[in-house]
Amino acid sequence: MYHDVTMAGFGGQGILLIGNLLAEAALAEGLHVTYLPSYGVEMRGGSANCTVVISDQEIGSPAVGSPRALLVMSRPALSRFQASVKPGGLLIVNTSLIEPAEVERRDVELLAYPLNQIALELSHQRLANMVALGLYLGRTRVVGLESIEHGFAELLSEKNRVFIPQNVAAIQKGMALAAEAGGKS
Amino acid sequence: MKKKLVKGNEALAQAAIEAGCRFYFGYPITPQNDIPEYLAREFPKLGGTFLQAESEIGSINMVLGASAAGMRAMTSSSGPGISLMQEGLSYLAGSEIPAVVVNVQRSGPGLGGISPSQGDYFQATRGGGHGDYRTPVLAPASVQEMWDLTFLAFDLADRYRNPVVILADAMLGQMKEPLEMRKPELPPLPAKDWILEGCQGRDKRLLKSLYLGEGELEKHCWRLWAKYEEIKKKEVRCEAYRIEDAELVVVAFGSPARIAKGAIMEAREQGLKVGLLRPITLYPYPEKELADLADQGKTFLVTELNVGQMVEDVRMAAGRRAEVHFYGRPPGAGSLPSPEDILHEIRETYPAR
Amino acid sequence: MSETAEKLLNPRPESLVDIPTHFCPGCHHGIVHRLVAEAIDHFGLREKAIGVACVGCSVFLYNYLNTDVVEAPHGRAPAVATGLRRALPDRLIYTYQGDGDLAAIGTSEIIHAANRGEPITVVFVNNTTYGMTGGQMAPTTLLGQKTTTSPYGRDFHQAGYPIKMAEFLAPLEGVAFSARGAVDRVANLKRTRKLIFRAFEVQVQRLGFGFVEVLSACPTNWGMTPIEAAKRVEEEMIPYFPLGIFKERKEADHL
């Protein structure tokens, strides 16, 4: 088993948080995992991205040139990374901030949803990242939801743990959407 | 043992604490700020000393002072700051005072940039400062090694009374991996019978590097040489990955070794016989291991995040016997090679038989 | 208010390049850049000016100031400026330095350039933190101020006191002008504009070394909004770092 995913958007969208969550969840399942974030000047410029690799074998490279999955939350992220996805890979796009027409790749599986709106309908726009993570999990089943919940416990301070149920609900929403999409195709 | 997901820089900082270091002196510079920031938070709880120096010149000399008093002391920095420390490193080596100096490499020359780089290989392995001295150089390639090699660095520094350099890079510092916080078992250390704490009840001691008497400095330098020879004999470390049947051996250290490993896994799936030789100590360098592989007729592909530094050591070790190819990627934002890039190079240089 | 309107209507100084700023919202670097540009224009010396950029957020001065600029290593701008001054005796030489750059790593260079009375102008931007590297403690960090390397607040037992550079340099014989201003309010900005002009003027008149410290906001690393940050300048910084002129020499005197 081997999975890799690049997640990208702008600072404040919680990209690094969902990358961390996924990595914590993989660790909780006893898998090998690496998490590689962007940092420094690049972050101040407003963009944020990270790559997570998960495998049941030793991991070679934490850096990935052509990820099997790409999750993009903003326009600049799409234009910077869309060419990189492996043909036949998975592309998750936030159409609240990206025109669907800007997606040029036809050789990948596309999951395009207005994630901000969906999150807003659930409770808060901020959870768009969680819906995106749910889509990824629903489609790939890399790790289970319980492991993600465990990841929250590792990452969030005592004070913020009250928000876990809301976050989990958003992830579940994403997973449900992925299941529907799977049913259609 | 339960593993935790930890960032490379923080693994190194916590390992320093576990290794008994209680003195840190440093000056801010990207991409290693997590180390001082971590210790600024943790040391006060442990009675340790965290001091932000006025400069890296200050940092390295504060380390010299604390270490002369027998304490485990360290500093960390990157490119420009490490350059400023070279004078201090030379004094540490000349006076035989232990120290651990961490270089989380960023890109140069000059102010350069903050992306991962290996442009400081020459500086680290050839001394960097003035005079006839060497420093052991350890090159981690995972978060686990950021941890493990920190213990080793303090151990080697005390064992040989010499500064030791940990040569990491921005990628290793920033990435997270599962970490087993194990305490490595290391052989017992010689007593610190040279430290300065006041000469009550004993003859006075001196820690110095000035030797003006006839023949004194020569003798001192040969003694240091003997120490370096011992280090070369005993402390070479490297990882050999699938090299037995390999036709092509990739030689890389630090982050690019990880990327190369990914490429090698892929190459193996495609039926190419490729292996990896990863020096863990850059000084002493695994010369013999490379020479043996050269004798076996293997071809080498050296890959580094620079325009060609370690490749000179590979050429030297392999002699004329082997073909040595080089794939260099000088740093720049977003310019880390991908496993695909290295795989491409592997195909290009794979020996036709 | 009319003041502000008038300012906005002012044409861009020739010494300032017409490009969008990359500084964080509420950062004062941009305002100080403009004042420096106005001073250079005022003396009509744009084509004779050479700037020395230091290491910090301020390094990007090289993109904004429409004069020749050379980049110095961290803290070494006054030494680089000295070299320029000796090589080009009739040019306008200025440095623009942050508090980490000038008051920590560069103390040796600034003290000796000042003491030699190098006829150069040094603009010192004090934002009580290391901006570019992400908010570490600076020599000017106020007591009790939390930064990433003083997580429990700056404590003088551990890290000494915030250093007052303008007062510190003033008594040196080579210093012709030393002052401190702020740009948090229009009134302060207008006064600081004069101080910066004067720091250039003493160079033009060859009276000696010209120094202006400008209290500046770094909302990003202070974790504040631009408005809160400007307020912090007034409420916390000015009481410790008083505004004013600490030395002003009217004519060249040679002891």
Ligand SMILES: Cc1ncc(C[n+]2csc(CCOP(=O)(O)OP(=O)(O)O)c2C)c(N)n1
């Ligand atoms: C020798 C050396 N050490 C450290 C650094 C890293 N560094 C870059 S900018 C900076 C200080 C920034 O603070 P300041 O001078 O206050 O300027 P600001 O960014 O706040 O404008 C440091 C320490 C460096 N470039 N060179």
Ligand code: SF4
């Ligand atoms: S980090 Fe601070 S000093 Fe640097 S541009 Fe932003 S506000 Fe200005």
